[in-house]
Amino acid sequence: QVQLVESGGGVVQPGRSLRLSCAASGFSFSTYAMHWVRQAPAKGLEWVAFISNDGSNKDYADSVKGRFTISRDKSTNTLYLQMNSLRVEDTAVYYCTKPGRVARPYDAFDIWGQGTMVTVSS
Amino acid sequence: DIQMTQSPSSLSASVGDRVTITCQASQDITNYLNWYQHKPGKAPKVLIYDASNLETGVPSRFTGSGSGTDFTFTISSLQPEDVATYYCQQSANLPLTFGGGTKVEIK
Numbered sequence: 001q002v003q004l005v006e007s008g009g010g011v012v013q014p015g016r017s018l019r020l021s022c023a024a025s026g027f028s029f030s031t032y033a034m035h036w037v038r039q040a041p042a043k044g045l046e047w048v049a050f051i052s053n054d055g056s057n058k059d060y061a062d063s064v065k066g067r068f069t070i071s072r073d074k075s076t077n078t079l080y081l082q083m084n085s086l087r088v089e090d091t092a093v094y095y096c097t098k099p100g101r102v103a104r105p106y107d108a109f110d111i112w113g114q115g116t117m118v119t120v121s122s
Numbered sequence: 123d124i125q126m127t128q129s130p131s132s133l134s135a136s137v138g139d140r141v142t143i144t145c146q147a148s149q150d151i152t153n154y155l156n157w158y159q160h161k162p163g164k165a166p167k168v169l170i171y172d173a174s175n176l177e178t179g180v181p182s183r184f185t186g187s188g189s190g191t192d193f194t195f196t197i198s199s200l201q202p203e204d205v206a207t208y209y210c211q212q213s214a215n216l217p218l219t220f221g222g223g224t225k226v227e228i229k
Contacts (some may be wrong), residue, residue, distance in 0.1 A: 025158040037166075044209065044220055044221075045158070045160070045166065045211070049212075050216060050218075062217070095165060096167075099213075100168070102169065104213075106154075106213045106214070106215075107170070107171070108168045108213060109158075109166070109168060110177070112165035112166055112167075
């Protein structure tokens, strides 16, 4: 079945780095754009980053621009989020998610991973 | 950036009640508006896409309407399993933005 499985979360000190992974299965990964969305404790959902199906286009929320990098590997059907210079306010559950339709890279997100928790604390 | 203003932030209603949530965009997003249900410890789930289209498998008591800047989400008859936080989200332009959420509880 269609599935997204995140990994790589954990506890990290401010200023350090962490890389999240999202393993995709059950669909044609290379034909879909992909996104990361996060939810800080007791806060709402926040879109974080976008990458086009072929990796040529990327965009980020202002809150992470210059610190986070989204990438993808079509050979392993894996999405990544490299997070550098982490801040306490980056503490959140991070979800990878896909748009529902191939032709709409910003489409409603129909499949989500289970989320991976990132805690930034000294 | 497109700001999404959702109200109310929380509500409490009885089983069987009609529940309505509104979402206003800071600029015209035509019908690029989606609604999600989010339960604690679970992944968000899309219920309505493109303002009024019911996602496959979602019960028909959930409906959405609106276009331009003003949108409405309705649960026609609230059920115990509907306890969750609901979010609107615009998919017109990057950065994609969510409303602040509406926490729905049973009275």
